[in-house]
Amino acid sequence: MGKGEAIRRGVAERGLVHAMSAHNPLSALLAEEAGFDAIWASGFELSAAYGVPDNSLLSYSQHLDMTRAMAERVRIPVIADIDTGYGNAINVQHVVAAYERAGVGAVVMEDKRFPKDTSLLDGGRQELVSVAEFQGKVEAACAARQDPSLVVVARTEALIAGLGQAEALARAHAYVEAGADMILVHSKRKTPDEVLAFAAAWDGSRPIVLVPTAYPTLTEAAMREAGKINVVIYGNHAIRAAVTAMQQVFRQIRAEGGISGADAAIVSVEEIFRLQDVPGMKAREKRFLR
């Protein structure tokens, strides 16, 4: 079964697919082991991992290479955050074909103008391209697929840009018309009212995808109850958890002038060996090294 098909089946059979963010193969592997259905190859996380803002500063090949490395290390599908598609509809075709070859199950493309500003920033520069231009980009993304099950998610930033519910709905409809398989509607409101109002008004013709970072009180149970919401992406919890853990441990080592206290709080070197599949390598050594 292709990775796109796995996402589609997950939606059909379980109603709600949950994806955890990752910024490298190790974080993807940990998310898989924790039981997530999919990996979100987040542009925000990779930008943060490079220590730069999520403002279209990383190249498409930097994000593609990391996404490919993640897709090679986990069995669950990877959902690629391709930002604005790195240019116009022609760029989009090139980019989507490359991500498909890298083994992803879905691509998510947003209707902001390149170079974009990150969505959750207060006072961010949020400019959208025209509906017609983005329809062309969605059509190009769909036309680039070799495997028709690759999921093309159109993401509208209308609410992020403060354009209101009617504009968000109109854009979502236009993107479905252009061939989008799912609609991601993003919001930076501190409460879920805005996305729940969108879901209530949505015609249900395609699944809704949510990224509830700004409104963390919205649970999976509440999403199921609201209906029409079939994918939830936890957008940046891998990098935030990593930063929390590193800040704590690094401070402790500085404060104590050694690693003995911190050692008890972190995983063993043997656990890292396991995650690296050292046992598998040892088995192969036994078999092949003469």
Ligand code: SPV
């Ligand atoms: C990302 O994780 O890169 C996203 C989600 O696109 S957000 O940062 O909330 O825009």
Ligand code: MG
């Ligand atoms: Mg992003």
